[in-house]
Amino acid sequence: MHDDPNEFLVRTAAFVDEDKDAVYRAIHTRRDVRDQFLPDPLPDALVRRLLEAAHAAPSVGFMQPWNFLLIRSAEKRAAVWQAFARANAEAEQMFPEQRRGTYRALKLEGIRKAPLNICITCDPDRAGPVVLGRTHDPRMDAFSTVCAIQNLWLAARAEGVGLGWVSIFHEAELKVILGIPDRVQIIGYLCLGFVDELYSAPELEVKGWRQRLALDDLIFEEHWGAQATEPVTPAAVAGPAPQGS
Numbered sequence: 609m610h611d612d613p614n615e616f617l618v619r620t621a622a623f624v625d626e627d628k629d630a631v632y633r634a635i636h637t638r639r640d641v642r643d644q645f646l647p648d649p650l651p652d653a654l655v656r657r658l659l660e661a662a663h664a665a666p667s668v669g670f671m672q673p674w675n676f677l678l679i680r681s682a683e684k685r686a687a688v689w690q691a692f693a694r695a696n697a698e699a700e701q702m703f704p705e706q707r708r709g710t711y712r713a714l715k716l717e718g719i720r721k722a723p724l725n726i727c728i729t730c731d732p733d734r735a736g737p738v739v740l741g742r743t744h745d746p747r748m749d750a751f752s753t754v755c756a757i758q759n760l761w762l763a764a765r766a767e768g769v770g771l772g773w774v775s776i777f778h779e780a781e782l783k784v785i786l787g788i789p790d791r792v793q794i795i796g797y798l799c800l801g802f803v804d805e806l807y808s809a810p811e812l813e814v815k816g817w818r819q820r821l822a823l824d825d826l827i828f829e830e831h832w833g834a835q836a837t838e839p840v841t842p843a844a845v846a847g848p849a850p851q852g853s
């Protein structure tokens with residue numbers, strides 16, 4: 609506890625245009641990378657900057673529930689790949705037959721190809737049983753960890769590092785491979801490496817899996833389903849029609 613917390617208030621203002629542009633550029637040109645990783649190792653200082661960015665994320669009750677498990681060894685990555693490959697074969701069967709070819713064509717090579725994998729976990733016990741802001745919604749610690757991942761993803765984009773998020777696993781299998789305790793949740797398994805090319809639009813869009821939705825269809829005013837320029841209709845209340853998966 610500081611005697612005068614007001615001493616920590618500093619003057620603030622909007623960023624200058626160039627800095628704003630950089631932030632929006634990172635946001636809009638960030639991509640999920642599946643295959644284009646270069647083999648060069650990521651320098652330790654760069655990895656540290658990415659983790660500092662992740663660790664600067666907001667978290668419920670400032671509980672900072674995350675851990676960052678760095679995986680570089682070929683053996684460990686091979687074991688993770690096996691777990692992924694098994695789950696991926698199951699996943700393919702869950703889609704209608706006519707989509708399975710496209711699903712297979714979305715080659716996901718990061719686990720073996722990217723020089724660094726990071727498993728980001730959430731420890732629900734990090735700040736004791738009663739956490740400011742989590743009292744009425746236990747999901748908030750996981751949400752906090754996702755904020756850390758997004759920070760890391762944007763920082764990676766700025767550093768010329770591609771990042772791919774892989775979630776096609778049975779969590780229990782991944783926990784055994786990585787020695788993660790039962791009570792700790794896996795939030796994201798990320799593959800990172802330098803890239804010298806990125807898709808200019810989501811790969812899933814480029815490859816015909818799914819298109820970006822129109823933002824205007826997703827904005828409601830005052831009431832769920834009420835769009836700014838239209839009266840509320842039953843269709844609008846139901847939300848946008850699902851596409852594909």
Ligand SMILES: Cc1cc2c(cc1C)N(C[C@H](O)[C@H](O)[C@H](O)COP(=O)(O)O)c1[nH]c(=O)[nH]c(=O)c1N2
Nearest residue numbers: 638639640641642716773774775776809810811812
């Ligand atoms: C929580 C979560 C989980 C996953 C993903 C993302 C997120 C947020 N994404 C990446 C996802 O497909 C991608 O973000 C979208 O297709 C949009 O593309 P861009 O990220 O804009 O390039 C992803 N991609 C993939 O090929 N396999 C996967 O298992 C996952 N899992």
